[in-house]
Amino acid sequence: MLKKIIAAFLYGVYRMLNPLFQFQDISILTYHSISDATIDIAVMPANFEKHLALLKGKGDAFVSLAQIVTWLKHGAPLPRRAVALTFDDGYADFETAALPILEKFGAPAAMFIMSDAETSRPRLGNDLPLLTRESIERLRTNPLVAFGFHGRTHANVAKLSTEELRTEMARPDNMRYFAYPGGSYSHEAMRIAKELGYDAAFAIKPGLVTKESNPYLIQRNVIERDMRNWEVMMRVTKAFEWYSRLSRWFK
Template structure:
């Protein structure tokens, strides 16, 4: 789980600092994944494997990027593309709709999707989704699904995965995701085991800035 692929503008901003992996470090991570024999896959690949037994490459790994920051396009995307790797980008659609300059544009999201990246919803405005009405969830979850279908995937497919804003959810949100045909959702809880049984609470390993090779390998579940 990545957020920003850029150095934080102010090093004293601890929250932003911990969400920011500088591009040079990100490149080292990709090099290490290749050296250790990992193959990046999409959540679609993972789901097809769990559901239908579709084969996966040895050492599969899903790289996720939250919030749809501009550096997903300027820093992460070109480095993934150059290595023929894939990434899953969870976007907050109103940041795009209102042309927030720190976020992607729909043209960028579409270009990334056409180059084999997954563009999936992370809500409309990034609210806490717990204890909300049905209508609120329609606005925050179904709206983004429809916009991504149209603007990023050109109506050739629709998103099937969801990322809870700040990792927060309740049973109502999970039930809602099932009714709108979302197949699985990711949290911010750490872990390495993903099954159909825990599909609406899939764990992710948080990549922090300044990790050394050993720490990064441990995150992958390597015994080092």
């Protein structure tokens, strides 16, 4: 409770200071399922739509992951407030529930999928249906959708040897980005991501993307079912970074 009050206070301070300081806020949000399932990683479609409407209303530009990566690595221009949307695990509701909303807002999205769905399935801790091969092929033709790799079997890469990492993370020809499954990573996994030719790799790590971000450990903020709208909005601002730093003190 105290934590929430502090978070809300910091977000208030941020909103007061923003017109003055014109903060550069570049962020990446991570969703999983967009459905009514009563699990943490499922965000209800109506809430997802509300998130996009609020982001748009705040003046955030929806950009692709590629735009953020080229800004980070090569200094390409990017709007002052930009947010990229990512989806992990490849849940089937991406096509049926999330995509129509993304299309309404013209918001690009990157979907991180595994190649061995059968082995991955029991590791996800839910029984939501995954995208079929056919739906993935269909989605590939959609200009708003990009695919990245989420490992062959959704294994915890922090626990794998160098040789196992090379197998688990082996880069499919048509994919440029890797997202560490469950957010667990190791320095070796980061090194292998680079060695395998990925342009960038993504963590589950709260905070904004800055020019100092490591391209093989890019921050992403997970959005969960029970988050209030302001908690979601706060995650695309500096206020969340202030809060993350403060809450480390409290531990």
